[in-house]
Amino acid sequence: MVRFHKSWKTAAIVALALATSLSVAACGSDGKKPDTNIGKGPGPVKDPTTPQTVTFFSWVGNEPQMKKMAAEFHKQHPNITIKFENAPAEQAQQVLSTRIAGNTPPDVAYINASDTSDYAARGALVDLGGYMERGEIVKPDNYVDGFKTFVTWNDKMWGLPFDGETTGLFYRTDRFKEAGIDGPPKTWDEFKAAAEKLTDTANGKYGFEMFASESAYYWYPWLYQAGGDALTKDGKDIAFDSAQGKTAAEFYVNLAKYSPRDYLNSNSYDGRVAFAKGDVAMYVAGAWFAGTLADEYPKLTGKWAAAPLPDGAAGCKTTIAGDSLVMFSKTKVSDAAWLWMEFLSQPDNLANWTYKTEGTLLPPTKSLLGSPDLATEKPVLKPFADLMSCGVASTVSNPKYPRIETILNEQLGKAIYGDQTAAEALDNAAEQGRAILAR
Incomplete structure (x- = not known):
């Protein structure tokens, strides 16, 4: 977790202490294997024809920029409403693991990127390969290698890198x-x-x-x-x-x-x-x-x-740290959930969430990290952007x-x-x- 400096420090310590309990809790399920066909289909993902709600779990739901993006998304997709489900940064991992164990996960979550493979290994997430193949916005090869490693398990991507730091x-x-x-x-x-x-x-x-x-x-x-x-x-x-x-x-x-x-x-x-x-x-x-x-x-x-x-x-x-967007396998609104994840991953939204804010987060894509815009908007981040290519995601x-x-x-x-x-x-x-x- 890298958003909010002091909170991230606390959250990182808590995450270490909770890791063992998370592994146990995440195993809880109804025993059914996830649907491996989620996301697969011809052509771009279409909007739902009837109103749907996508639950979004995070510790950033009250951030003005996140609220602004949700409002813009709803304008573009009037049949989809984003429902924020918030938890304090230092409690987020514990709350989410408890919900997974109780078979009540959200549709989409903003999580510590390094936790992605752990959730995926327990069948809690959706393999996003099918969805990525159907659109032009999310390109796996555009992600920095280290961040791509964070969200990859068994050679498949289970999350979309969203922000980070070196x-x-x-x-x-x-x-x-x-x-x-x-x-x-x-x-x-x-x-x-x-x-x-x-x-x-x-x-x-x-x-x-x-x-x-x-x-x-x-x-x-x-x-x-x-x-x-x-x-x-x-x-x-x-x-x-x-x-x-x-x-x-x-x-x-x-x-x-x-x-x-x-x-x-x-x-x-x-x-x-x-x-x-x-x-x-x-x-x-x-x-x-x-x-x-x-x-x-x-x-x-x-x-x-x-x-x-x-x-x-x-x-x-x-070393690098970051956050990713994931979709949970129990979602009943997967297409709507993907449209939200894809919207957040648009270059302008990634830039507005990271280096164009008052904070010091970096975007996880090669195209934005190497853009003249980043060096102009936030010169102090240039050395850290250069280090992204050297980032090692712990294996x-x-x-x-x-x-x-x-x-x-x-x-x-x-x-x-x-x-x-x-x-x-x-x-x-x-x-x-x-x-x-x-x-």
């Missing part, structure tokens, strides 16, 4: 100038050198900022850049303890010496204060941080900039992984505090993770 580097241009550093680091070696040069512990100045409580999430970009992954491709074994993983962990953990210790037990949202004060010169975060700086610290304009993360041995890699599909990630987070946190080495952190997490996978 993780990039924020840096204080004033601090860089004072230190005589020409620009943002482009390699790991340059990053380490800059962090060291920007650190003056005696005066409370640091080159970087880390958070032990979110250590796994912010380690993943380094893992991918080193050529590693969390699990093997089949999702059945631990992969993060590979040689590449240990190289990434050692580099990442050692950055703690250039980070303020007082913030290690904090989180990336609260830690924004240190960057805003100039105590920290480099800060890794999603594009949401650009909006936070503009909203909360307007006087800093001109004193910070954003850039792609430095490249590792495997080149340009970063983790094992429902047991959230428990493993919790352990990985704890172990890396201990290494950041100096209680063990980076290699020991990965070995310990892998040993406990494999025990979980074997159950």
